Amino acid sequence: MAALLLVNERRRRKSRCFRQRTVHLDDLTDREVISRYRLNKAAIKELEELCRADLSPKTGRSQSIGSMTKVLIGLRFLAKGDFLSEVSDLHGVSKASGAVIVDEFISSVNARLNNIRFPTDRNDIIQLKRTFYQKSRIPNVIGAVDGTLIPIEAPKENEAAYVCRKNFHALNVQAVCDTDMRFTDVVAMWPGSQHDSAIFDACGLKDYLERTGAGMLLGDSGYPLRRYLLTPKLNPTTQQEEEFNKYHSRGRMVIERAFGLLKSRFRCLHRTGGVLQFKPGKCGKVVLACMRLHNLCVNRGVPEPQGVIPEATESTPYILDNPGSEDGNLRDQIVRLF
Template identity: 65%
Template sequence: MAAVILQRQRQRRKRRNCKERVVTIDHLTEQEVVSGYRLDKASNAELKGLCREDLSPRTDRFCSLQSMTKVLTGLRVLAEGDFLSEVADLHGTSKATAATVVDEFVNSVNLRLRNIRFQTDRTELNKIKRKFYQKCRIPNIIGAVDGTLITIQAPTEDEAAYVCRKNYHALNVQAVCDPDARFTDVIAMWPGSQHDAAIFNSCGLKNYLELNDIGMLLGDSGYPLRKYLLTPKLNPSTPQEVEFNKYHSRGRIVIEKSFGLLKSRFRTDSLIQCRGGARAIFPCDS
């Protein structure tokens, strides 16, 4: 009798209905993929392979979420800054699932993607120095450093410390880039009220440059002049000083360009607010 009742209950149980999910981008053109996800098809496939171990379904249950769906969901949030409900509808998931997926995706990228590393090889450093010299006619330059403000939601702890000089909540993110506008060092852990010079003085890169005479960084007037950090001349009074500032600006502008490219491609405020943060650090800081 009990077996008959159990069989009837199973018959009455409705089959689980899942939304149609996006598991591939083959039906989209290259332009549509770049517009919606900021990466081309090849880069999406490479990112999927890189994060496969972290994002692959851990069970064979019905309607388990595939790794490509997670990659596309995460990229969409970072690229467009869309509401989670809209991203969930677009990729066939629930809002709660989309929120969990974004966290998983960002944490996996932080763990697996190791493309931001300061160059220490002498041969590569010489190539960087030559490119900077061609750009700004200043020798021995290995990078440009600056900070940028990334908007965040007001935190629940030490809220006042995150209010920046522009009167909104932010992180002050320090970055160094090479002459090709590629980031070589990024620190995204300091509140918006922190000064650029204070962040640099406490970072591992500064300690490394002090101990190793490998070249100089270009920084703006907010940084102190050091043997490894070249800043512009304040209140130039001679034609030579004016000319120096002009070439210094020509070399340092690459870091401004890098920030512009980053913020135009990805919504960096969405990136920072994900659990785990977006933090690529110099080895000395780890």
């Protein structure tokens, strides 16, 4: 009797179904690949080779998921901000497998793709200062700094701290970029309620600039005026000050354009793609992975997606503008150049 029941139970069980994985890069044009995965074929193959050791199957079974499929699943999830179930179905894997693959992919990208580096070589710094001067007519500039809000799911711990000034839960991510919109420094760990100036004061880049005097960053009025952080004049009263503000904005605008391009490439970081449904710590890792992939696109000359999202330019003015201080006098000397 027991044997008969066991046989009937086995008959009622659903037989294992191996889905067909139909996505192959060779079946798509380069334009279609960029539209779906944001990277071109050459960059995807380079990324797969880089991450192969982490993403290769750990089993000898015939239906194991290959490293290229995992790369495509990870890129598609970041690029479109789709539901994980839809991304998994598209590539012929289960939702549970898709969740594991996305986690593996993000960890591998952050471990293997080391392309967010602040310039320290003398020749690189000189070249960077030259390109910023050509754009802004301001000497000694080595980067533009700003913060951007990344929407996330309401966390269970310290929920109120993550409510940003726009009244949604977010991370406040600080980044520095060069004139090519390549990110050179990123801090992706602070809750949305934290002010930009407080994040900068706590970051290691500030200590490096104070210690070395390598150059200046361009920041908006939400940052304090320092000898290594140049902000616009809050209330310009002369033609020279207005000209300075205009060219300062021209140089600083690259970071806002970089944020807009980043969120256009990877819609999981923009509210049109929903919110990141992870804990804040993992959300920060997702942001870092997207920025590393963005830098890979810049290095490889991948075309920008159509309809780049403009980044909001509002900021809370920093009240202590240090007029008459050593920092203020340095800015006044630069203003006189105009």
